[in-house]
Structure formats: C-alpha cells, structure tokens
Amino acid sequence: MNQDTANWIAEQMQRELSTRQLCLLREVMELAIARSETSDDIDAVGLFLRAKEVEGCSPKTIAYYESTLNRMIEELAIPATKITTSDIRKYLAAYEEKRGSCKTTIDNIRRIIASFFAWLEDEDFIVKSPARRIRHVKQPKLVKGVFTDEELETLRDGCKNARDLAIVDLLASTGMRVGELASLNRSDIDFTERECIVTGKGNKQRIAYFDARTKLHLQAYLAERTDDCPALLVAIRGDAKRLSVGAIELRLRNLGKSSSVKRVHPHKFRRTLATSAIDKGMPIEQVQKLLGHEKIETTMHYALVSQSNVKASHRKYLE
CATH class of the missing domain: 1.10.150 (DNA polymerase; domain 1)
Structure with missing residues (x-):
C-alpha cells in the first residue's frame, strides 16, 4: 500500500464512517505504509x-x-x-x-x-523499548506551603472588585485547576446545588462544589455585569473578553503583593483544599474525585498532612 492508495480508500469510506472511525482507519493505513x-x-x-x-x-x-x-x-x-x-x-x-x-x-x-x-x-517497530531500564528519577521531597485561614481572609480583604473576590473564593472552595476556572461559562454554574461543571485534563468533565460564601460573591459579581459574554470571568476594562490563564495568574500575583501574602498562585489554592480535606478526615478516594485525579498517587502528592495533626496523634496514641 502507498499513500495514494490510502488517500483513495479514505475518500471512499468518508461517507460511511464517523470522524473518529475515519481517523482510526487513516492511522491503521499509515502504520501499514510505515511498515512497508x-x-x-x-x-x-x-x-x-x-x-x-x-x-x-x-x-x-x-x-x-x-x-x-x-x-x-x-x-x-x-x-x-x-x-x-x-x-x-x-x-x-x-x-x-x-x-x-x-x-x-x-x-x-x-x-x-x-x-x-x-x-x-x-506497534512492532522495535523489538524492545530502550527506555525500559531507565528508572524513575528520584526527586527531593519538599514540604510545599499552603494558605493559612488568615492568609485567605487577607486575600479576600485585599480584593478591590467583585470579580477578584469571586476568583479567590472559587479557587479556595473548589480546588479546581486554573485552566478549568478560565474555561468556565455562566451556564456551567448551578447556584441551587452550589456546583459547577468543569472540564479537566483530557477533556474529562466532573462536578466541582462551592460553598455558600462563594455563591453569594459570585452572584454579586454576575449581577453587576452588563455584557452578554458567555464566559464566567471576563476582563473589567475594555471589551468583556474571557480571562486567560495568564491573566488570572497575574491578577493573583498582584493581589498577593498588595496584600503582603507570599507566593500566591492558583495551584496553592488547590493544594490547600486537598490538605484541609485530608486533615478533616475526608477519605482520600473522595479527595481524588474532588480534584479530578485519575491516580490516587497524584492526590497524595497534593495532600500535605498538617504537622499539628501529627503532633496531636503522637500525644494521643504514643504517650
């Protein structure tokens, strides 16, 4: 089989197959050509x-x-x-x-x-993978910081507009990724159930939950908007365009500087939520679902057990 033959077959089957099936057919034919x-x-x-x-x-x-x-x-x-x-x-x-x-x-x-x-x-292009004998690269285990309750309140107090307050509350209460936050639309929000549909890695959707305070602040933000942009978060100045991931990250960094809170970035909110959930006794499997992780090992990297809880457990069980 050559490329011309493959193209002819694909054209003949275009009306009979779905887009996904056609892609699979092209892949198989390309592999056949490659092996020749x-x-x-x-x-x-x-x-x-x-x-x-x-x-x-x-x-x-x-x-x-x-x-x-x-x-x-x-x-x-x-x-x-x-x-x-x-x-x-x-x-x-x-x-x-x-x-x-x-x-x-x-x-x-x-x-x-x-x-x-x-x-x-x-795919039988090689007999054995040369990467098999290359092991996982060991990494230093560093204790990554989380926000304290006081720091979260300081950030909220430092917000100068309803949008920024909504950003802080959504990240703090849902633990969603910044990309998931940036892609949210108004229609994804269910205020009655206090939940929203987020699209995570691999275009996989899940439900994220937010608290009553987030609901009130988010409603206040949306009530003052006069644009018809479907995006949940938009720029304040100029045209109402969807906030990008970079714009959200920059806004949070500036908010941290003005509020004197160190190392403010979206992922820290996510790690804070995971740590808090674990410390308060939420099963790790549920934290995994909450964060949208495929593997529970990934969740364990996010969850930092509070040192004060370790100390209390030591006194309770070992003294």
Whole structure:
C-alpha cells in the first residue's frame, strides 16, 4: 500500500464512517505504509502523535510531546528506531547539565520518552523499548506551603472588585485547576446545588462544589455585569473578553503583593483544599474525585498532612 492508495480508500469510506472511525482507519493505513518502508525512514514521532490524538490527548499535551521528542531525536541525530538505552541516558544527563533543569522536569521528559518507545514496541517497530531500564528519577521531597485561614481572609480583604473576590473564593472552595476556572461559562454554574461543571485534563468533565460564601460573591459579581459574554470571568476594562490563564495568574500575583501574602498562585489554592480535606478526615478516594485525579498517587502528592495533626496523634496514641 502507498499513500495514494490510502488517500483513495479514505475518500471512499468518508461517507460511511464517523470522524473518529475515519481517523482510526487513516492511522491503521499509515502504520501499514510505515511498515512497508525501511525502519530508518518512518516518521515515528508523527505516527505516535497521531495515535495520541486519536486516544483523546489535548492539543497542548500533543504539542508538548512533539517538542520533547523532536528535540531528543534532533540532538541525538539518530533515527528513533536506532536509539539505545545508553543514548537516552546520555541525552537526559546532558539536558539536565546544559539547562540546569530540576529533577521533576527530567522525570517528565523520561516519562514521555518511555511512553514513545513503549508505543513503538507495541506497534512492532522495535523489538524492545530502550527506555525500559531507565528508572524513575528520584526527586527531593519538599514540604510545599499552603494558605493559612488568615492568609485567605487577607486575600479576600485585599480584593478591590467583585470579580477578584469571586476568583479567590472559587479557587479556595473548589480546588479546581486554573485552566478549568478560565474555561468556565455562566451556564456551567448551578447556584441551587452550589456546583459547577468543569472540564479537566483530557477533556474529562466532573462536578466541582462551592460553598455558600462563594455563591453569594459570585452572584454579586454576575449581577453587576452588563455584557452578554458567555464566559464566567471576563476582563473589567475594555471589551468583556474571557480571562486567560495568564491573566488570572497575574491578577493573583498582584493581589498577593498588595496584600503582603507570599507566593500566591492558583495551584496553592488547590493544594490547600486537598490538605484541609485530608486533615478533616475526608477519605482520600473522595479527595481524588474532588480534584479530578485519575491516580490516587497524584492526590497524595497534593495532600500535605498538617504537622499539628501529627503532633496531636503522637500525644494521643504514643504517650
């Protein structure tokens, strides 16, 4: 099979198949074409990205995969199917040394590379993944800070408008990601049940819940708006355009500076909610659902057990 034949088949089947089915058909035909070529000539990264796209990965994730893998292949100057375990280790070491990257970044790159070569192995382009013997990169376990009750109240007091107060309350009470907050529409909010529908990673939707204070502040913000923009959060000056992730992050940083609260960023609200929920006895499985994590191990990274609770438990059980 060649590319012209594949295109002809796709055209003939276009009316008979759904968009997803057509994408799967194209992927299978491209794999068939690739196997008919020499292994050095295949566009391994392109085929891998197409497979991830069909699996439902977001454009942002696919772009990150693409840049990471292409950078590795370009610097190694070796066809993907010829890369060895030693090549990958040397590349990761050189990347860390040249860029001064942290262990978390290096491990993220390792995971992408491992996923790529595992896919090549599954699709029979290579016999065995060279990334199999490259283990998880150990990272220093740092105690990351959370907001105290006093700091949250200070931030609320520092808000100069109803929108910023709504942002603080939504992040503090729902623990949603900043991207999820930025993409919210008015129609996603259910004030009766005090809940909203958020779209998380991989375009997966879940329900997030907010408290009574957030409801009142959010209603006050929406009541003063006169625009017809469907976005929940919009710019105050100029046209009512949806607030971007960067705009929300900048607003929170400025709010932290003006309120003298250190290190104010969206993710800290999320970590604070997880920690508070764990400390108050919420089962970790429910915290996992609340935050929209696929793996419970991810939730455990967010949840910081309060040192005061550890001290109290020590006195209760061990003294």
